[in-house]
Amino acid sequence: MAPTRREFLKIAGFSAVGLVLPFLPSLSSAQAGIPLSPAAPGRLQALKAKRWAMTVEPRKCRPGCTDCITACHLEHNVPVIGNPKDDVHWIGLERVEHIFPAEAHPRLPESITKLPVPVLCNHCENPPCVRVCPTQATFKRADGIVMMDYHRCIGCRFCMAACPYGSRSMNYRDPRPFIRKINQAFPTRTKGVVEKCNFCEERLARGIFPACVIACKDKALAFCDLEDPRSEVRLILDKGLSLRRRPELGTGPQVYYIL
Amino acid sequence: MLEKALKGSRGYGIWVAFLLLLVAIGFFFYLRQLDYGLGITGMSRDVSWGLYIAQFTFLVGIAASAVMLVLPYYLHDFKAFGKITILGEFLAVSAVVMCITFIFVDLGQPGRVMNVLLYPSPTSVLFWDMVVLNGYLLLNIVTGWTVLESDKKGVPPPAWVKPLIYLSIPWAVSIHTVTAFIYSGLPGRGFWLTAIMAPRFLASAFASGPALLILFCLILRRFGRFDAGEKAIQTLAKIVTYALATSIFFVLVELFTVFYSQIPGHMHHLTYLFAGLDGHHTIARWMAVSAFTAVAALVLLIIPRMRKNESLLALACIGVFLSLWIEKGLGLVVTGFVPSPVETITDYTPTGPEVAITIGVWALGLLMITLFYKIFVSVRKEE
Numbered sequence: 001m002a003p004t005r006r007e008f009l010k011i012a013g014f015s016a017v018g019l020v021l022p023f024l025p026s027l028s029s030a031q032a033g034i035p036l037s038p039a040a041p042g043r044l045q046a047l048k049a050k051r052w053a054m055t056v057e058p059r060k061c062r063p064g065c066t067d068c069i070t071a072c073h074l075e076h077n078v079p080v081i082g083n084p085k086d087d088v089h090w091i092g093l094e095r096v097e098h099i100f101p102a103e104a105h106p107r108l109p110e111s112i113t114k115l116p117v118p119v120l121c122n123h124c125e126n127p128p129c130v131r132v133c134p135t136q137a138t139f140k141r142a143d144g145i146v147m148m149d150y151h152r153c154i155g156c157r158f159c160m161a162a163c164p165y166g167s168r169s170m171n172y173r174d175p176r177p178f179i180r181k182i183n184q185a186f187p188t189r190t191k192g193v194v195e196k197c198n199f200c201e202e203r204l205a206r207g208i209f210p211a212c213v214i215a216c217k218d219k220a221l222a223f224c225d226l227e228d229p230r231s232e233v234r235l236i237l238d239k240g241l242s243l244r245r246r247p248e249l250g251t252g253p254q255v256y257y258i259l
Numbered sequence: 260m261l262e263k264a265l266k267g268s269r270g271y272g273i274w275v276a277f278l279l280l281l282v283a284i285g286f287f288f289y290l291r292q293l294d295y296g297l298g299i300t301g302m303s304r305d306v307s308w309g310l311y312i313a314q315f316t317f318l319v320g321i322a323a324s325a326v327m328l329v330l331p332y333y334l335h336d337f338k339a340f341g342k343i344t345i346l347g348e349f350l351a352v353s354a355v356v357m358c359i360t361f362i363f364v365d366l367g368q369p370g371r372v373m374n375v376l377l378y379p380s381p382t383s384v385l386f387w388d389m390v391v392l393n394g395y396l397l398l399n400i401v402t403g404w405t406v407l408e409s410d411k412k413g414v415p416p417p418a419w420v421k422p423l424i425y426l427s428i429p430w431a432v433s434i435h436t437v438t439a440f441i442y443s444g445l446p447g448r449g450f451w452l453t454a455i456m457a458p459r460f461l462a463s464a465f466a467s468g469p470a471l472l473i474l475f476c477l478i479l480r481r482f483g484r485f486d487a488g489e490k491a492i493q494t495l496a497k498i499v500t501y502a503l504a505t506s507i508f509f510v511l512v513e514l515f516t517v518f519y520s521q522i523p524g525h526m527h528h529l530t531y532l533f534a535g536l537d538g539h540h541t542i543a544r545w546m547a548v549s550a551f552t553a554v555a556a557l558v559l560l561i562i563p564r565m566r567k568n569e570s571l572l573a574l575a576c577i578g579v580f581l582s583l584w585i586e587k588g589l590g591l592v593v594t595g596f597v598p599s600p601v602e603t604i605t606d607y608t609p610t611g612p613e614v615a616i617t618i619g620v621w622a623l624g625l626l627m628i629t630l631f632y633k634i635f636v637s638v639r640k641e642e
Binding site: 086088092097098133135136165166169191192249250 | 295296297298300301302303304305307308362365366367368369371372374375377378380382383384385386389441442444445446447448523524595596599600601602603605
């Protein structure tokens with residue numbers, strides 16, 4: 001169907017703005033004074049999507065590999081506190097039976113039951129954590145990323161009670177002494193606020209894929225626009241049955257597991 | 260009238276000084292918590308709410324229970340409660356102050372508490388809880404104080420107080436309902452996800468609150484030379500009896516639903532609470548005490564001869580209070596987190612500083628109750 005005159009003008013207008021924007025120094029994020037991490041090439045446009053989603057294929061993981069966790073935690077200044085009580089993590093490894101209790105049964109092969117599965121924030125379509133937050137310190141963006149404002153969070157931990165996945169961590173103490181090497185490109189947190197995976201929104205803004213996805217040498221993680229039928233995530237999902245954690249709760253998780 | 264709280268017997272002075280000392284100790288440890296962070300408590304990544312939020316939940320019930328005096332007196336003209344309705348309202352005021360303090364000490368970033376007002380979030384139950392709690396506090400301060408002042412002057416309370424008193428009746432129900440919704444509205448926590456949470460909260464509140472009031476009336480008669488009257492105390496005792504029976508009934512209903520349906524996600528929590536799970540028995544031991552005390556207290560309360568014996572009644576009231584405190588002020592919050600969403604069993608043990616802060620907040624509330632009741636008794640004596 002041919003575009004109407006009105007639609008054509010709209011598209012033309014946006015295209016013109018799009019052509020000019022990257023050359024305006026104050027508006028271009030890549031030149032806004034944010035130091036790029038060494039992995040980042042020079043000038044990149046922000047990655048955009050209608051709905052970000054991730055696929056996880058744990059059977060591709062090398063045994064004992066924790067590259068995704070290390071990369072994520074280094075990138076985001078996640079402290080290594082070393083005790084389970086005060087522990088902060090954005091990605092964890094869990095057994096299938098613990099994250100898919102409805103699918104697990106005693107006759108599953110060991111190749112499945114012994115498999116460590118990466119777990120992270122599911123960036124739910126209908127996130128309970130966002131619903132319960134009394135200050136809107138946690139909120140959902142139009143592209144589906146569930147974010148935290150560390151400066152607004154009052155540390156009431158209602159979101160931690162509301163998250164059905166245990167994806168959130170509280171800074172029970174000052175995390176800074178426990179950060180091995182501070183990444184200046186990402187803020188550190190103060191004690192008393194909650195934090196979690198942010199789908200590397202700070203990297204997407206600079207046109208780089210999430211740290212965990214890049215770090216995975218086995219290509220077990222894919223991250224793309226779910227609304228784009230030709231995206232890698234969609235191609236993987238098209239192959240067969242994929243699982244989401246506790247879909248019966250109606251949260252609409254956006255991390256899909258292929259097992 | 261406030262000056263009446265300043266003069267008192269030697270025993271009164273010692274009691275007030277003792278409470279002040281506990282408040283000071285609690286405050287000292289709170290400063291340490293401010294410095295170190297909430298890691299000073301026993302709370303963890305898995306069990307992220309503990310003693311503080313549990314006390315808050317329990318005390319909302321105590322606050323709401325004032326309605327058990329206000330309703331019979333103002334709606335049914337039950338004269339026997341006329342003398343003690345103000346005691347209920349002042350108890351409510353002190354309980355709400357404790358609730359708000361417990362929420363405050365539980366915050367990781369207390370300096371940002373005003374964000375709740377700066378960014379009002381109507382989708383958050385916590386936001387509504389703040390609204391109803393502060394409203395209830397205001398209603399009870401205004402009505403309690405105005406009625407007492409009229410008493411002092413020997414005139415009937417002004418007409419404008421009546422609508423506020425009527426409003427405080429449904430409002431009392433609302434504070435405990437909204438508090439229950441904090442828990443029962445969360446999708447992933449099978450233990451809390453039950454529609455009977457709010458009714459259960461109200462039933463246990465209407466048992467524990469009046470039980471505490473009976474104990475206060477008995478103490479006031481002994482030490483304050485104020486007699487609430489046999490009829491008032493016995494009626495309160497009947498209220499406690501019915502509410503306790505209802506509360507136990509609701510727990511049994513919950514147990515039936517969970518254990519007959521046998522859905523693991525719901526069953527694990529209650530097994531942990533009442534029997535222990537994978538060798539974790541600490542909470543189950545407390546709950547055994549709670550269950551035993553509740554049943555024993557119910558027996559004492561149901562048999563009229565025993566209920567009318569004031570020593571046994573006092574014992575029963577202590578039992579009711581203890582039992583429901585364990586259930587709500589200890590078990591209810593922690594068990595929602597065990598097992599965790601990834602099926603880990605993490606025990607929660609409050610730390611020394613955490614207990615000291617908790618005692619400090621309770622002492623603050625008791626201090627307020629003491630001062631209010633002292634003023635009340637002094638005003639009554641002048642009549």
